[in-house]
Amino acid sequence: MSKAARVDPSFLDELRQYGEFDVRNCFSCGHCTAVCQLVQTGESFPRLLIRYGQLGFRDKLAAAKAVWSCYYCGECSLTCPRQATPGQFMDCARRYFITHWDVTTLSRRFYTSPLFTWIFMAVLAVFLTALFLATGDRPESQRLALFEFMNYDLLHYMGFAVMGLIGLVFAANVGNMVRHVTKTLPKPPRTGLGSWIKDALLAVTDILNELALQKRFKECWINPSDAPEPWYLSRRVVHLTIMWGFLGLAAATTFDFLFKEPGSHVPLTYPARLLGTLAGLGVLYGTTVALWLRKERRGGLPMEHSLLSDWLLLWMLWVTTLSGYLTEIVVYLPKGTILGYAIFLVHTVLALELLLLLPFTKLSHVIYRPVALWVHALWLRRSARRSLLYVRPSRPRPPKAASSTSGSH
Numbered sequence: 001m002s003k004a005a006r007v008d009p010s011f012l013d014e015l016r017q018y019g020e021f022d023v024r025n026c027f028s029c030g031h032c033t034a035v036c037q038l039v040q041t042g043e044s045f046p047r048l049l050i051r052y053g054q055l056g057f058r059d060k061l062a063a064a065k066a067v068w069s070c071y072y073c074g075e076c077s078l079t080c081p082r083q084a085t086p087g088q089f090m091d092c093a094r095r096y097f098i099t100h101w102d103v104t105t106l107s108r109r110f111y112t113s114p115l116f117t118w119i120f121m122a123v124l125a126v127f128l129t130a131l132f133l134a135t136g137d138r139p140e141s142q143r144l145a146l147f148e149f150m151n152y153d154l155l156h157y158m159g160f161a162v163m164g165l166i167g168l169v170f171a172a173n174v175g176n177m178v179r180h181v182t183k184t185l186p187k188p189p190r191t192g193l194g195s196w197i198k199d200a201l202l203a204v205t206d207i208l209n210e211l212a213l214q215k216r217f218k219e220c221w222i223n224p225s226d227a228p229e230p231w232y233l234s235r236r237v238v239h240l241t242i243m244w245g246f247l248g249l250a251a252a253t254t255f256d257f258l259f260k261e262p263g264s265h266v267p268l269t270y271p272a273r274l275l276g277t278l279a280g281l282g283v284l285y286g287t288t289v290a291l292w293l294r295k296e297r298r299g300g301l302p303m304e305h306s307l308l309s310d311w312l313l314l315w316m317l318w319v320t321t322l323s324g325y326l327t328e329i330v331v332y333l334p335k336g337t338i339l340g341y342a343i344f345l346v347h348t349v350l351a352l353e354l355l356l357l358l359p360f361t362k363l364s365h366v367i368y369r370p371v372a373l374w375v376h377a378l379w380l381r382r383s384a385r386r387s388l389l390y391v392r393p394s395r396p397r398p399p400k401a402a403s404s405t406s407g408s409h
Helices: 011-018 031-035 047-055 058-062 075-079 086-100 106-112 114-135 152-181 193-211 215-219 235-259 271-296 308-331 338-356 362-391
Strands: none
Touching: 011 047, 011 086, 011 106, 031 047, 031 075, 047 058, 047 086, 058 086, 058 152, 075 086, 086 106, 086 152, 086 362, 106 114, 114 152, 114 308, 114 338, 152 338, 152 362, 193 362, 215 235, 235 271, 235 308, 271 308, 308 338, 308 362
8 A cells, every 4th residue: 555545543633733623523424515615516525635634644635625725614514413523624734734844843833832932932022122222223302213223234134034034944845835735646747848837827827816806705604594794894805805915015015125215204195105004904904803703703613713823813913014004103203202113113023023933824824825726726737738638639640751772672
């Protein structure tokens, strides 16, 4: 028996480190597949994935697209006749594979040890604060000189170092992920490089159609018999405002970095400032609603069972965005204040910490989910190309020309 098909009953115990679920009661009745609105013709999701988990088929579970295409509405868990919690199982599988592919093993500690999480974050925050205070100038009271109070050159090169570091970590982790995901997928046909590039670009358009507007959220409801949440409290709207707001803030920061003189005064209508203001409003709205829904346990099963990783991501996004808004306000005040310097310091430390922890926390799904869906979209297109190669009739070869010397002897 191949390694990929070797039964490993201990696998479920490993998964339980990343959340609470119980699929041992599942006897593959198929009810979860019947009620899931995302199941397409011929699929056995999530029943087949539960079976993979029960048997310990790690590689087969890692290679399943449904692990990443599930929106975790919880309908399967709420209606399961055996209370086998397939929804929670899928959520745990995502956490497990994020840590399983991390070559640094730090994400495993963040997901399984609250004590390690708090100590690591506290030490990092103290180190960054001490570094900025030791290398900057004393704050001026007559004017707000933020990039003199905080050494701009240090901040500039530290930003490069942080982005380079997380880029290297993600490159290693994503490479590890692609290797595991493609291990059990069918081998693609042998074609030229141009064919691969074409399919890869088309696969990008496939996943952008799904991720940009999150349309499949509309197919996913919690309980059709209950009155639906108002649209502005729906999980789709909350997720979209956080996602696009975060991307907008990243774009505004990049635009500022490339085209704006550090510390220079610009009007609120300046493109980067306006984009950042609007994007920040989106993040603040989405994170505020998400925190409230989790506190009140409203909005379905995902909001009823929150882990530290869920709270940590939302609170860090909320505080970082709010401190950024407060920094923007103090910049337009007539004179500087000590409070303004303190707010800017808090914002900078939190923003750097958020970026440094990006590969190891729940925020990393902004990379892993698109990549996993892209790999499956690419393989789907390669499989279709294989089918075309298989059914395409081969061209008859022209008969060989008679040898010029035939019959001469």
